[in-house]
Structure formats: C-alpha cells, structure tokens
Amino acid sequence: MPLSAAPDLTDTPLLQLSGIVKQYPGTLANDHVDLTIAPGEIHALLGENGAGKSTLVKIIYGVVKPNAGDIFWRGEKIEIASPNAARALGIGMVFQHFSLFEGLTVAENLALGMNEQRTRKQLRDEIAAIGARYGLQLDPSHNLADLSLGERQRIEIVRCLMQSPKLLIMDEPTSVLTPQEVDKLFETLRKLAAQGCSVLYISHKLNEIRALCEKATVMRHGRVVAHCDPRQETTTRLAEMMIGEMLTAPRPRLGLSPTALPCLEIDRLTIASDRKFGVDLKGVSFAVAKGQILGIAGVAGNGQTELMDALSGEVPSGKPSAVMIEGIEAGHMAPAERRALGACFVPEERNGHAAVPGMTLSDNALLSGYVRKALSKLGFINRPKTTNFAAEVIKRFDVRTTGPMSEARSLSGGNLQKFVVGREVLQDPKLLVVSQPTWGVDAGAAAAIHDALVQLAEADTAIVVISQDLDEIFSLCDSIAVIAGGVLSPVTRIADTTISDVGLLMGAAGGATETDASYRRNDAA
Amino acid sequence: MLTIIVTGLLFLMFGKPLLQSLDVFLIQPLTNDNGLAELGVKAAPLILIGVGIALASRANIWNIGAEGQYIVGAICGGGLALAMPNTPALVLYPMMLVAGVLGGMAYGGIVALLRVQFNANEILTSLMLNYVAQLLLIYLVSGPWRDPKGFGFPQTAIFSPNAAAPVLVEGTRLHLGVVFALVVAVIGWLVLSHTILGFQLRVQGSAPRAARFAGFSDKKLVWLAMLVSGGLAGLAGLFEVSGPIGQLTTTISPGYGYTAIIVAFLGRLHPLGVVLAGLLLALSYLGGESAQIELALPSAVTGIFQGVLLFFLLACDALILYRIRGADVGRFAGLKARFVSPKVAPL
Numbered sequence: 001m002p003l004s005a006a007p008d009l010t011d012t013p014l015l016q017l018s019g020i021v022k023q024y025p026g027t028l029a030n031d032h033v034d035l036t037i038a039p040g041e042i043h044a045l046l047g048e049n050g051a052g053k054s055t056l057v058k059i060i061y062g063v064v065k066p067n068a069g070d071i072f073w074r075g076e077k078i079e080i081a082s083p084n085a086a087r088a089l090g091i092g093m094v095f096q097h098f099s100l101f102e103g104l105t106v107a108e109n110l111a112l113g114m115n116e117q118r119t120r121k122q123l124r125d126e127i128a129a130i131g132a133r134y135g136l137q138l139d140p141s142h143n144l145a146d147l148s149l150g151e152r153q154r155i156e157i158v159r160c161l162m163q164s165p166k167l168l169i170m171d172e173p174t175s176v177l178t179p180q181e182v183d184k185l186f187e188t189l190r191k192l193a194a195q196g197c198s199v200l201y202i203s204h205k206l207n208e209i210r211a212l213c214e215k216a217t218v219m220r221h222g223r224v225v226a227h228c229d230p231r232q233e234t235t236t237r238l239a240e241m242m243i244g245e246m247l248t249a250p251r252p253r254l255g256l257s258p259t260a261l262p263c264l265e266i267d268r269l270t271i272a273s274d275r276k277f278g279v280d281l282k283g284v285s286f287a288v289a290k291g292q293i294l295g296i297a298g299v300a301g302n303g304q305t306e307l308m309d310a311l312s313g314e315v316p317s318g319k320p321s322a323v324m325i326e327g328i329e330a331g332h333m334a335p336a337e338r339r340a341l342g343a344c345f346v347p348e349e350r351n352g353h354a355a356v357p358g359m360t361l362s363d364n365a366l367l368s369g370y371v372r373k374a375l376s377k378l379g380f381i382n383r384p385k386t387t388n389f390a391a392e393v394i395k396r397f398d399v400r401t402t403g404p405m406s407e408a409r410s411l412s413g414g415n416l417q418k419f420v421v422g423r424e425v426l427q428d429p430k431l432l433v434v435s436q437p438t439w440g441v442d443a444g445a446a447a448a449i450h451d452a453l454v455q456l457a458e459a460d461t462a463i464v465v466i467s468q469d470l471d472e473i474f475s476l477c478d479s480i481a482v483i484a485g486g487v488l489s490p491v492t493r494i495a496d497t498t499i500s501d502v503g504l505l506m507g508a509a510g511g512a513t514e515t516d517a518s519y520r521r522n523d524a525a
Numbered sequence: 526m527l528t529i530i531v532t533g534l535l536f537l538m539f540g541k542p543l544l545q546s547l548d549v550f551l552i553q554p555l556t557n558d559n560g561l562a563e564l565g566v567k568a569a570p571l572i573l574i575g576v577g578i579a580l581a582s583r584a585n586i587w588n589i590g591a592e593g594q595y596i597v598g599a600i601c602g603g604g605l606a607l608a609m610p611n612t613p614a615l616v617l618y619p620m621m622l623v624a625g626v627l628g629g630m631a632y633g634g635i636v637a638l639l640r641v642q643f644n645a646n647e648i649l650t651s652l653m654l655n656y657v658a659q660l661l662l663i664y665l666v667s668g669p670w671r672d673p674k675g676f677g678f679p680q681t682a683i684f685s686p687n688a689a690a691p692v693l694v695e696g697t698r699l700h701l702g703v704v705f706a707l708v709v710a711v712i713g714w715l716v717l718s719h720t721i722l723g724f725q726l727r728v729q730g731s732a733p734r735a736a737r738f739a740g741f742s743d744k745k746l747v748w749l750a751m752l753v754s755g756g757l758a759g760l761a762g763l764f765e766v767s768g769p770i771g772q773l774t775t776t777i778s779p780g781y782g783y784t785a786i787i788v789a790f791l792g793r794l795h796p797l798g799v800v801l802a803g804l805l806l807a808l809s810y811l812g813g814e815s816a817q818i819e820l821a822l823p824s825a826v827t828g829i830f831q832g833v834l835l836f837f838l839l840a841c842d843a844l845i846l847y848r849i850r851g852a853d854v855g856r857f858a859g860l861k862a863r864f865v866s867p868k869v870a871p872l
Contacts, residue, residue, distance in 0.1 A: 314737045335740030347738055356732040366724060367739045376721045383719075 012075040014039045014198050015060070015167060020069035022055050029055040030066070031222040037167065042189060042199045044209040044230055046242050047219035048414075048442040053202055056219070057169055060200070061093045062086040092160030093169040098152050100144055107140035110159050130161050134188040146275055151301055157185075168192065169200045174208055179470060179503040181299070186212050206235040206443070207471065218242055239443050263431050263462035264288045264343075265324040269317055269331075271310055279303040279486040281310060286481055286491050288431070288462040293453065294491065295473030295480045296466045299506050303486035304466050305348065308435045311464070312345040313338045325431060339371040342430030346421055346437065348466075350413065354420045357409035361401065364408050365390035365423055372427040389426070397422035397448060414445035425452045432456060435466040450476055470499055482506055531833050549819050550812035550826070560811065562697035566769055567807035568800075570595070570761035570778075572706040574785035575792060575799040576713040577754030582794050583717065584726040585733070586750040590636055590651025591758040592782025593658035594629040598759020599766040600662060601628030603773045606688035607670060607681055614687040621688060621763060629759015630752045632658065637751035641744045647751070655782065663775050670773065680774040690768035702764030706803070709757060713796030726750065758782060779810065780828075787835045806831060 015037045022030040029052045037043045047053045058064040060071075062080035070077055073089055080086050086093075100109050107123050118126070127140050138154055147155075153173065160168055168189075174182045189199050189212065203209055209216060210230045218226040218241045226241050233241075269284040281303055288294045298304055309315040310323070317323050317331035324330060325341045335345070345368070347353045355364045366386050370376050375386045390404035397418045401411055408416060417438070424432060437453065438446035453476060457463050466483075467473050473480055474494060482489040482505040489505055554560045574591045581588045588594075602625035609617060635654060639645040667679035675682070690700035717723035729736040729746050736743065766777055788806050792798030813827030 312738065313740070334742065335738065337740075339740065345738070349734070352732040353734040353738055356728055356735045358731050359727070363724070363727075367728065367735060370721060371740075379720045379722060381719055381721060381724060 013037060013072070014041075014074060016072040016075075017056075017060070018070050018072070020056065020059060020071075021067045022052075022059065022064065023067050024055075028222050030059070030069075032069070033219070033222070033224050035217055035224070037198050037200060039166075039198055040193050040196045041215060042193050042201060042213045044213035044216035045200060045202045045219065046206075046209065046216055046238065048242055048444050051219040051242075051442075052222040053219055054171075055222075057093070057171065057200070057202065060086070060167075061091060061169065087163060087165075090163075090166035091169065092163055092165035092167070093171070094153070094156040094160055094173055095171055098156055100152055100155060102145045104144055105140065106138055106142050106144065106147075106155055109144055109155055110140070110162065126162055127158060130158050134161065134184070134191075146278070147301065165197060167198045167200065169202070171202045173201075174203065174205065179499055179506075182208070205469075205471070206230075206238045209238070210235065242443060261290055262287045262324075263290045263326060264311075264464065266311075267322055267324070269310060269322045271306060271315060271317060273306050274315070279306055281306050282486045284483075284486075284488045286488060288464055290430075290460045290462050291457050292479065293457050293463040293465060293477045295477035295494075296464060296483055296488070297470060297473050297480060297502055297506060298466075298468065298483035300468055302506075303483050304435060306486070307483065307488075308345070308347055308433065308466060311433045312343075312347065336371050339368070339427075342372075344368070344372070344424040344427050344429035344432050346424050346432070346434040348435040348439065350416050350420055351409070355408045355416060358407060360390075360405050360407055361394065361399075361411075361419060362387045362390040362404040364419070365393060365404070369423060369427060372429075393419055393422040393426055396426065397452070414441040417441050418445050418448060421449050421452060425456055429456070429461055431462045431464075433464045433466070436469075437465060437467065438469065438472060446472075470502060474499065531837075546816070546820055546822075550816050550830075551808060554808060554811035554815055559697055562694060562699040563811055564804060564807050565703040566698050566700065567810045568803040569700075569702040569706040570765050570781045571785050571788045571806055572800055572803035573702070573709055573761040573764070574754075574758045574782060575788035575803055576706075576709050576796045577757035578785055578789040579792060579794040579796060579799050580713060580717065580723075580726060581750035581754045582730070582789060583723075584729040584746050584750050586747055587648045588633065588636070588651055588751060588754045589648050589786065590633065590654050590782070591754065591785055592778060592780065593651070593655035594632045594755040594758035595762035595765075595778055595782045596655075596658040596662050597632040597762070598625040598629035598756075599762030599773065599777055600658075600665060601625055601759070602763035603681065603684070603766045604665075604670070606684045606767065607773075610685035610687065612687060614689075617687045618691070618767075621767060622760065625759045625763025626756040627759070629762065630756040632759070633751040633755020634748070636755075637748045640747050640751075647747070662773070662777070666773050666775055672772075681772050683772045684767060688767055689771065690764055698769050700764065700768035702761070702768055705760065705764070707800065710796045710800045713799075717796060722749075758785075784831055787831055787838075791834065791838055806834075809834075 013036045015035075017033060017035040020030050020033040020035075021028070031052075033052070033056055035045075035056070045053050045056070055064060059066050060080070062082045062085050071080060072078070078089075080089070080091075083093075101112070104112070107120065107127065110127065111118065111123060124140050127138055131137050138151070138158060144152065144155075157170075157173065170189075174185060186208075189201075193199055201209065201213055210233070213230050216228050216230045216238070217224055218228065218238070220242065228238075228241070230238060265287045267285055269281055271281045273280050279302055284307065286294065296304070296307070306315070310317055313330070313333050313335040316333070320329035320331040322331040325338060325343050328341060330338055330341060333341075351357050356367065362383075363386075366375055366381065369386075369389055373385070373389055375382050375389065387404045393399065394401060394404065399411070399415050399419045399422065401415060401419075408419075411419065418441075421434065421437060424434075432453070434453070437449050441449065450472070453463055453465070465473060465477060477494055479491050479493050480497060480502060481491045482502055484505060555564065574595065578588055578591060602621040605621050605624045606617070612620075632654065633651075636647050636651045639650045640647045663679065666681055670681045672678070672680055672682040690702060693699045693701065693703065717726065725736065725741040725746060728739060729741060729743060733743065736746075761781065762777065765781070766773055770777055784806055788799055788802045791802035791805070792800070809827050809830045813824055813830070816822040816826050817824050
C-alpha cells in the first residue's frame with residue numbers, strides 16, 4: 001500500500017510516537033508507548049477497555065498532553081497543543097462518544113467542527129457530495145435530537161471527511177452499520193488509504209480488523225505488547241494477545257426443546273412514535289419461548305428504540321393484549337409492574353437511561369432492582385441490602401471499580417455495561433430484553449456478557465437481544481427477525497438463514513425509512 | 526465571603542464606616558436573646574418553604590410560586606380564624622394548620638394540573654399565580670374581610686387569642702412554627718436520602734430517562750413535588766399570620782417565597798443545609814432592619830444582600846464546575862470545552 005502513496009514520503013512515517021508516557025492519578029495510562037503509522041496505511045489499534053487506547057488517541061488528537069515522549073509528524077518533531085492544532089495538521093477523528101449538539105441540525109453540527117467558514121449552500125453541497133461519494137446519506141436539515149446512534153455516527157464521519165484529513169482516527173466506527181454498509185465503509189477507507197490518507201482504526205471486532213487492516217498494534221495495561229499483521233493471525237490469536245490469556249470457546253448451547261412454552265408474546269403491536277423523526281411500530285408480532293434467545297437485527301433508527309420502550313413499558317402499548325408476559329396481558333403496565341411479572345430490561349444507552357451517571361453504583365442497583373430484589377420496605381430504602389446487591393453484581397461480573405459507593409460515571413463504558421447487564425441478570429428474570437448488549441464494549445467484557453446471557457437462557461429465561469451486531473446475533477441467538485422501518489420480519493431459525501440474507505433485509509429497510517422520513521417532512525412543510 | 530466584601534463596599538459607598546456597618550448588619554442582631562428569637566421567627570418560614578422548594582428542585586421541578594402558596598395558605602387559615610374566633614384553641618388551631626396546608630397544596634396543585642395536563646411550564650404558571658394570590662389578598666382585606674373597626678385600613682380584625690400560634694418562650698415571638706420548621710427539615714432529609722420517594726425525586730432530576738426506565742411516573746412526581754412544596758409554603762404563611770402578625774394585611778410577606786428560593790439553593794437543595802441557609806438569610810432581614818434604624822440605610826439593603834449572595838453562589842458554582850478557557854482559542858472555545866470539561870449540569 002505505501003507504494004501507491006506519494007513516493008517522497010514512503011520512507012518517512014506519517015506519524016511516529018516514541019516513548020509516550022501518560023500518568024493519571026492512580027494509573028499509568030500509557031507506559032512508553034511507540035507507534036508508527038506509514039502514509040496510506042490502515043493501522044489497527046487493539047486492546048481491552050482500559051488498555052490505554054483512548055488516552056493514546058487523545059494524545060494524538062491533542063486533547064491530552066503526554067508527560068513524556070516525542071511525537072513526529074512527517075519526520076518533524078511537533079507538539080499537538082489542541083484538537084484545533086491536530087485538525088490543522090490534518091488529523092481527523094471520529095470519537096466513540098459523539099461530540100454533537102442535541103439542539104442543532106446536522107448542518108449546524110458539521111459547521112461547528114470546521115476550521116474555515118462556509119456558506120450554508122456550500123455546506124449542503126459538500127455534505128451531498130461526500131454522501132454520494134462514500135455512500136453516507138445525511139439530510140443536513142434534520143435535527144440531531146431525532147437521529148439514531150447510527151445516523152449520528154455518519155455525521156461524525158462526514159465531519160472528518162470534509163476536512164480532507166491525512167490521518168483519520170476511527171474509534172469503533174462500524175458498530176451501527178449493516179454488513180453491506182460496513183463493506184461500503186471499508187471501501188471508503190481503502191479508497192482514502194489509496195489516496196495517501198492513513199487510517200488509525202480502533203475496534204474490538206477482530207474480524208473487521210483482519211479484513212481491513214494491514215498492520216496492528218496491540219496494547220495491554222498501558223503498554224504495547226505486540227505489533228503484527230492481522231491478516232496473518234487468527235481471530236482467537238488476536239483476542240489472546242489483547243487479553244493476555246487463553247480464551248475459552250463459547251459454551252455450546254443446549255438445543256431448544258420444541259415444547260417450550262412462550263414467555264413473551266407480542267401481537268400486532270402498533271405504536272405511533274412520539275418523537276419528531278421517530279419510527280412508528282407497525283403491527284409487530286413475535287413470540288419468545290422459555291429458554292429461547294431471539295435476536296432482532298436492524299440498522300439503527302428503524303424502530304429499535306421504540307420497540308425497546310414498548311417492551312419495557314416506558315411507552316404503554318395501545319391495547320393490553322398486544323404484550324403478553326407469561327400469559328398475562330401487560331400492554332398497559334408500567335415498567336415496575338412488568339418487572340413484578342418477571343421481566344427485566346437493559347436499554348441501549350448506558351448513561352442517563354440504564355444508569356444515572358452522577359449516582360453511586362449502589363443507587364444504580366436500586367434503580368431497577370427495587371421491585372424484584374425487594375430493596376425497600378414501607379417506602380424506606382434498605383441500604384445494606386442494596387449495597388450488598390450492588391457488591392454482588394460487581395463481584396459476579398468482574399466490574400472493575402473501587403466499590404459499590406463509586407459513581408457510575410467513574411466507570412469505563414465496558415465496565416458500566418457489565419454492571420448494568422449484571423444488575424438485570426442477577427434479578428433472576430423470566431424474560432430479559434437487552435438492547436445493544438455489547439455496544440462499545442471490549443472483547444473480554446463482551447464475552448462475559450454473552451456468557452451470562454447463555455447461562456440465563458439455559459436456566460429457562462426467554463431472552464430478546466436487539467442488536468446491530470450480526471456476529472453477535474448469529475453466535476448467540478436461536479432465531480432471528482429483522483426490524484426495518486418499524487416492521488418486523490417473520491422470525492426464522494438462525495440455522496435457516498445467512499448473514500447476507502439478513503443484511504439484505506436490513507438494507508431494504510434503510511431505503512424505506514429514508515422515504516418515510518422525507519414523506520413526513522413534506523407533510524409538515 | 527465575597528458577598529460580605531461587596532456588601533461592605535456598598536456600605537462604604539453610602540459613606541458609612543465599614544466595620545461598624547457590618548457589625549450592625551451581621552453581628553448585633555445576634556447579640557441578645559430577643560435577637561436570637563427573632564432570628565428563629567424569620568428563619569422558620571424560610572426553612573419551611575425552602576425545604577419544599579429543595580425537594581421539588583431535586584426533581585427539576587421549579588416552584589417559583591411559593592409566595593402565592595404562602596399567601597393562599599395564610600388566607601385559608603386566617604379566614605378560618607376570622608370565621609370562628611370563639612372556638613377553643615385546641616380545636617381551632619389544628620384546623621387552621623390543616624386549612625393553611627390545604628390552601629397551599631391546592632394552589633400548588635393548580636400548577637401541577639397545568640403542567641401534567643397541558644404541559645405548561647411550571648416556572649411561568651407558578652410565578653404568574655403569585656400575582657393572582659397577592660391581588661386576592663388585597664381584595665379580601667380591603668373588601669369583604671376588612672376590619673369594621675379598623676379606621677378603613679386594609680387589614681382584617683386581629684385574630685382572637687384562640688387563633689394565635691403557641692409561643693415557645695415567654696416574652697419573645699418564638700412560636701410553634703420554628704419547631705415545625707426543624708421537624709420538617711429533618712423529615713425532608715429522611716425522605717430524600719432514605720426513601721424510595723426521595724430516590725425517585727433525585728433520579729428524576731438527574732436523569733429523567735432513567736427515571737422512566739425505573740418505572741417512576743413523572744406526572745406523579747410533579748403532583749407530589751407541587752403539593753408538598755405548596756403545602757409547606759401554605760403552612761409557613763399560616764404560621765406567619767397567626768404568629769408574629771396576628772391578622773391579615775396586604776403585606777404579610779416580605780418576599781419569603783422568593784427568598785426561600787435562595788435559601789434552597791444556598792442550602793445545596795439539602796434539607797439540613799436549608800436550615801443553615803434559612804438562618805443566614807433570616808439574619809439578612811434582621812440586619813436590614815437594624816441597618817435602617819442605626820445607619821439610616823434604605824431597606825433595599827436586605828434585597829441587595831440576598832441578591833448578591835445568590836449571584837456569587839451561582840457564579841462560583843459555574844466557575845467550580847466548568848473551566849474558563851482563554852480568549853485566544855477564539856470561536857472553537859465551545860467545541861474544545863466539550864473535550865475538557867466534565868459533563869456536569871450547574872447545580
């Protein structure tokens with residue numbers, strides 16, 4: 001690949017880090033890290049959560065200043081004082097946590113990240129041009145608040161591409177794309193690389209890294225433990241380098257007994273979304289038996305949020321019989337009543353939905369556990385019991401934290417997700433609905449979460465996994481349905497379908513939503 | 526601290542000696558028994574209202590209408606006192622307490638109803654209802670309820686002794702309301718930190734979606750917050766007219782309902798902090814009075830002191846929670862701030 005880049009630069013690396021040290025109170029986030037990225041190279045940065053990847057990337061992007069070490073940009077020693085300086089050098093970054101403003105439109109959000117002024121017209125043209133070139137559809141006039149995670153990520157990617165960067169840093173970019181879209185993105189990235197733009201690609205999806213990247217740097221506990229060519233390694237081998245121990249293969253699933261009784265039955269569930277660009281659920285029907293894991297695949301923003309809200313009871317369903325839990329009509333019930341029936345839920349967004357960032361883990365254990373774990377008596381909180389429950393979740397799910405009294409926001413994403421999933425799993429649910437169980441979570445934590453779900457299913461719990469990660473659904477679930485534009489496809493057994501079949505169903509849906517949205521906009525106008 | 530400095534400078538601007546002024550304003554009111562009793566009398570309504578506002582604010586429900594709820598509580602309880610002056614105190618006074626609380630609750634309930642049914646912003650509705658209450662009071666005391674023997678002054682008859690708030694210490698005006706205020710503060714603290722209800726308020730305030738996920742009904746919480754804070758404001762109003770004032774007049778509140786907002790925030794929305802904050806702001810009322818008498822300063826000094834205090838409180842919070850970046854980063858300051866500042870909402 002370097003051969004196709006500008007010839008005078010082939011010898012000098014685009015970016016070279018040497019001996020980077022970053023000390024945070026209590027932890028050494030980066031311990032003498034070396035990293036070299038050649039022009040036009042797609043370089044993977046691998047590591048578990050807390051391995052120091054984020055810190056390293058923040059140093060490159062000028063958000064964090066290193067305590068020691070040198071940064072060379074095209075052979076010259078430089079200091080990157082701010083993200084602004086990084087952008088001026090030609091470094092663009094797509095963060096895992098988006099830096100977008102809720103109250104602004106797509107175009108306004110894009111305008112905020114740029115170094116030069118542009119008129120609205122120019123901006124629209126540019127967004128359209130980039131969208132067409134890289135297959136990233138965006139309507140500049142949409143309000144951010146109405147967009148799904150997947151659509152928001154597109155904004156971030158387009159924002160970077162608009163600055164024609166020389167180095168593009170991507171933190172977990174594919175978690176919300178369909179397989180076809182992923183292929184398209186990879187095409188985009190390869191195109192970029194061929195034009196001499198390097199890509200630093202951070203992901204936990206080892207298959208993607210093997211498909212896309214030609215070099216990889218593996219980090220563990222703040223140190224670089226290996227450089228390798230991911231195309232030459234197996235996925236297992238890469239994961240082991242990352243985690244530093246041998247991985248056990250996923251436990252084999254016991255076959256589903258054909259006589260299993262249904263635990264959750266959804267009958268023609270139709271709900272108009274109360275959000276401006278939300279997706280209405282149209283006649284969604286499915287059933288999940290005890291011990292069955294049903295995967296619901298789909299591109300972000302096709303009704304998953306609405307379905308999750310309807311299942312958890314945050315939005316009541318039109319008629320009570322639309323949602324049956326354990327044979328009891330529950331469509332009209334509030335979340336607490338559904339929990340009393342044995343249902344537990346893990347919503348997609350950790351911060352501010354599944355957990356309160358500013359509260360302690362103990363308080364967060366109380367948040368959804370107060371019904372099933374009987375953590376209160378006569379309206380008073382049973383503190384010792386609550387704290388014990390939180391401590392049990394922390395212990396059983398290996399949540400890395402200082403204890404039940406630490407605030408939820410002090411945990412890394414993967415750790416908080418383990419806590420949130422653990423909190424629901426340990427309530428012995430009869431039905432568990434999980435949305436994006438491993439979004440932004442490292443391989444080790446994802447394996448732990450998958451393991452817990454499988455164990456739960458073996459204990460006869462019915463599980464619904466709403467996920468955009470097809471690998472996850474195919475490795476975890478017994479059956480699968482695809483949600484597209486608020487319509488759910490018939491449920492098929494995993495064994496009877498293929499990733500590309502499912503991908504086609506998901507992709508067809510994408511077009512449908514697009515038309516739907518524009519249709520609604522015309523109505524409003 | 527900053528407040529004291531600025532207030533001191535203000536005294537200097539008026540040509541008064543600095544230390545003496547501060548002494549008169551902040552220390553002298555506390556130097557005798559009667560002063561301490563007066564401090565309790567002034568602090569009681571502030572604490573009662575402040576605890577209610579603190580509980581509601583924890584759930585991001587902004588009750589600016591405590592002044593109106595206070596007045597309506599006073600009208601309801603006071604009306605009862607005027608209607609049956611000869612009922613024995615043991616029967617009449619508890620009835621007045623209940624009437625005061627119910628009056629405040631009903632008035633706060635209007636705000637809750639508007640918010641839940643029509644999604645009307647509670648800040649606006651509660652604030653506007655204050656003026657309605659004030660005008661209602663003026664109408665009553667200058668019209669139907671005016672004291673026939675009052676030489677035409679807009680005030681009701683003096684309440685009968687049966688309707689007077691029991692005095693705790695002979696020779697002072699320290700009344701039952703002070704005890705209620707402390708009890709309410711302790712109960713408020715218990716509710717907030719040890720009950721599911723308080724937990725619901727806190728979750729609702731810091732993460733509304735999480736509250737929905739947990740199954741807490743935001744409508745119920747709006748009702749609850751408005752009824753509780755309204756009821757407490759009504760109770761404060763009732764104590765004030767049946768205690769220190771002893772009748773209904775057009776000026777039964779020196780802005781307690783508004784000052785209590787400062788009290789709630791100065792007390793960090795913590796019921797026990799509210800007690801301390803209530804005492805401090807009560808002191809500003811007393812200090813304002815003595816400044817008028819001894820230094821011939823206008824009574825607006827009290828308002829200025831309170832305003833300056835709230836200003837510095839909010840400003841310091843903003844400075845503690847957010848970092849100020851130099852102007853050289855220009856128009857990207859906002860963008861960069863998102864990478865460096867913790868995501869903490871002010872207060």
